[in-house]
Amino acid sequence: MSDRIRIITPLSEETVRGLRAGDRVLLSGTIYSARDRAHQRLQELEERGSDFPFNIKGEVLYYTGPSPARPGRIIGSAGPTTSYRMDPFTSMVLSRGLKGMIGKGRRGPDTREMLRQWRAVYFGTYGGAGAYLSERIVSAQVIAFEELGPEAVFRMEIKDFPLIVINDTFGGDLYEQTTVE
Numbered sequence: 001m002s003d004r005i006r007i008i009t010p011l012s013e014e015t016v017r018g019l020r021a022g023d024r025v026l027l028s029g030t031i032y033s034a035r036d037r038a039h040q041r042l043q044e045l046e047e048r049g050s051d052f053p054f055n056i057k058g059e060v061l062y063y064t065g066p067s068p069a070r071p072g073r074i075i076g077s078a079g080p081t082t083s084y085r086m087d088p089f090t091s092m093v094l095s096r097g098l099k100g101m102i103g104k105g106r107r108g109p110d111t112r113e114m115l116r117q118w119r120a121v122y123f124g125t126y127g128g129a130g131a132y133l134s135e136r137i138v139s140a141q142v143i144a145f146e147e148l149g150p151e152a153v154f155r156m157e158i159k160d161f162p163l164i165v166i167n168d169t170f171g172g173d174l175y176e177q178t179t180v181e
Helices: 013-017 036-048 083-095 109-118 130-134 146-151
Strands: 005-008 024-033 060-062 100-103 121-124 137-144 153-167
Touching: 036 083, 036 146, 083 100, 083 109, 109 121, 109 153
Parallel strands: 005 024, 024 060, 060 100, 100 121
Antiparallel strands: 024 153, 121 153, 137 153
């Protein structure tokens, strides 16, 4: 895996601007999970002018809802969910300083433009490989919205989490750059 770029959270402006669509990355550090319902709760906090339950500046959100951990495991399967469902919330999290998102699938044109404007990246990871990805999570704890079960916000420490840059800060889109023959 020597052709991969190794980066650590929180993500700096310099790190994010150095990434291009198609770059293969190994990410380590702290990330936060948030799926649909957690995003809705964050939106409610935003509308009330309340603080988020964690500082999102420079951080990365992983669109996942992990399954319960089996005995002796830190976390259950933790694969990515389809990302476009979070597009309506993207402006909210980017305006608070979020620098990265992890999921699967395409993002809408408005979201891709927001990533360019706010200088953030969208990473893809392996769909259908939640058990494999969970092996890269070295610790996990619920930090907000516990009543949402797997859709609660988890703080996760990861090591060498495999990603590919789908959308970069320059408007690059791996899906548009790649053709299948």
